[in-house]
Amino acid sequence: MSIMKVHAAIARALSDNGVETLFGLIGDANLYMVDSFIRDCGGRFISSANEAGATLMGLGYTNVSGRLGVVSVTHGAAVTNTLTALVHGVKARVPMLLLCGDTPVEDRENFQNTGQRDHILATGAGFEQLRSPRTIAEDVATCFRRALTERRPIALNIPVEFQWDDTEYEARPYRAPHTRGLVPESEDLDNAIGIIAAARRPVVLAGRGAIDAEARAALIRLAERLEAPLATTLQAKDLFRGEPFDLGICGTLSQPVAVDTLIEADCIIGFGASINPYTLSRGAFQKGKRFVQVDSDPAQIGRYMTPDAGVVGDAALTADLFRNWLDEAEIPGAGARDQALADRLETASPWEGLRTPDASERIDMPRVVQRLEQAFPRDRVLVTDGGRFLTEPWKNLRVPDPRQFVITLAFGSIGLGMGHAIGAALARPNVPVLHVTGDGGFVLGGLAEFNTAVRHKLDIVTIICNDGAYGAEHIQFRNKNMDPALSMFEWPDFAKVADALGGQGFTVETFADLERALAAIETRDRPILIDLKLDPDAMPELP
Incomplete structure (x- = not known):
């Protein structure tokens, strides 16, 4: 039994449960805990640009590693920023632990005060309240048990006023029971x-x-x-x-x-x-x-x-x-x-009927995917965002193990891929991550976290299937013989944006451009972004 501050006891409880990597964004309700996790427990903290991204990182980490992803955020808007990711985690049945700071109970008018319990339960995630400084080890273990057995995210709500209280701490980590003895007889x-x-x-x-x-x-x-x-x-x-x-x-x-x-x-x-x-x-x-x-x-x-x-x-x-x-x-x-x-x-060959392209030809999805499959390292993690480009990557980009394949569409949302890719990269640090996204998905959820990948020097290659449109909506307009202009966008030059964010960007319009980009993958030393300029009227049908 040791006497320590509450913030240090929470960090120690995470470490005692085997947590080595923590994702999140610091604020006044969690900064001391995160500092203790790094300094006292030897943990690694992956700081995100947004709490939504951090939550997705935790989910991606669970998906690929098989270990529980853990995320820490402060209170108020930080918690509400996590809600879409939590719904995805619930629908995908992915365990995760979300540590939420909370505003002081006595400060009724705190401008960041909101009903965090109600928000979290509305997503379908589980909720636990840290009951007192004396119950830290037990409450953290309860969250681990619930997340792993219920196969969904569980939030632990931690009042900010506890942080600097003294408490007695004794390790009580969760020990998962052996469940493989289940043999049917009926x-x-x-x-x-x-x-x-x-x-x-x-x-x-x-x-x-x-x-x-x-x-x-x-x-x-x-x-x-x-x-x-x-x-x-x-x-x-x-x-x-x-x-x-x-x-x-x-x-x-x-x-x-x-x-x-x-x-x-x-x-x-x-x-x-x-x-x-x-x-x-x-x-x-x-x-x-x-x-x-x-x-x-x-x-x-x-x-x-x-x-x-x-x-x-x-x-x-x-x-x-x-x-x-x-x-x-x-x-x-x-x-x-x-x-x-x-x-x-x-x-049988998935490439049957595909003609070898001339260098000057404009790119198309089937033949781009064929070259990605041939050129990208065989031991890979494949993370896919949402969009109408998915048919070819899902069918024809291979992985060595199903755990190295991550789908982010359980909630039907685009923009969840980059966060998952970062979590996956931390789960398999020696394996490159191929992150395939659409232009709308990248702007919605990937743009801010691309720099997170740069800051943490992660081995991620992002492929943007850029048809200059929100694809599902473009299809609907076309199917009704209507003008699809409302679904179309003039995006910034993503290659230049990637360069500005510290990565390396390539614009690909022809197969010659594609070969130059693929050659750069072989000598990569930072996150790479490849912007594929595709025809919105020549995209594969949705699966």
Whole structure:
């Protein structure tokens, strides 16, 4: 037990819970805690330009590292600035801890006073109040427990007047329980085994809830035993990369050979996958099939569609249990891994039909993405903002591991990419981050934080898909044969802006320009921005 100031005790509680990196923006309600976290605990503080950006950084850090992202902000407008990011975190089911300062309780007329609890709860995030200086260690541990088990952001509200009080501090870090002992034994399990045994053209599908190494290996074993191909949701992109019968993404982004196979399938066995309308290709993959859905979270089973059998269980253990039952019953393989499918997968190419461009040609999305895939380092983190440019990057930019792929569209908002990219860069400090955004998204949420990436010397390459318009609105005007001028903008020269902010910027109009920009990536020593000048009337269709 130690006697220390409250601000130092909060910093120590973070450190005792394994926090090494803290994101945020300092103000009078948190500056001493942040200083203690750096000076006394040896932590690293990543200062943002805006509290929204800091919150997104925390979410990006959780996404890529698997450890809890932690953010600290002061009170009032600092808290309300975090709200869009919190809603995204709730909808994306990403754990995070937000430490909020609060105005003094006795100062009713403080001009930064606002109902912080009401604001935060309205986003769907959880809220905890620091009860007293004596409960710091317990209250911080409670937030860690809630964030990790509820899979959403949790805010800890800290009154500013506590900061310089003395308190007794004793470490009480949260210890996560082992949860992999969840093995199903029920009528649902029996039904699932019966459905799987009867399938003649099954597909084993992995979602974000089945991307760890043990689950991957178990699903491969089950697919081999069933003689079935493998597929993933978009969120589990490239989990089975390199496997001989990997169909890739199942859904609206499926490649042609995957589309044919999935339409012909008679059973889909999903692990850790919500099986939403996009995964089902808006119903096209649902017809004529039976579905087995396995998830450790019972709330996810039947969330979007009612499966024929829903099994609550750990992905790896349940897959191995299915395999063992098939062996016990001597059920033969389905034979869906035939030579014809192997040949089609072997020869399939996402670039089929793309012509090699002349240097003077104007750029287009498919061929730009092809060159990015070829030129950017293979070990990468891919972070995508929102916009109508997404089809090609999602389909054809590969990642070595699904944790190195970050989608920022859970709330349907643009402008969330740069914050996530910074968090991702801190989570994987030796891996370059490829951040793909639109022009509107970059101005909305990326511009201010690009300098944050510069200040902290992060290895981020930002690709702006610049069609000079808000794409979804441009599409709607065009679909109604209306003038899209209201959706179009004359932006500043983003390359010059990047230079002014301390990075390195390139304007790309032709494929010769693109090659010069890609050459600079090989010798990069600061964040790079590549501004792709695209035709708003020649963009790919939305997925």
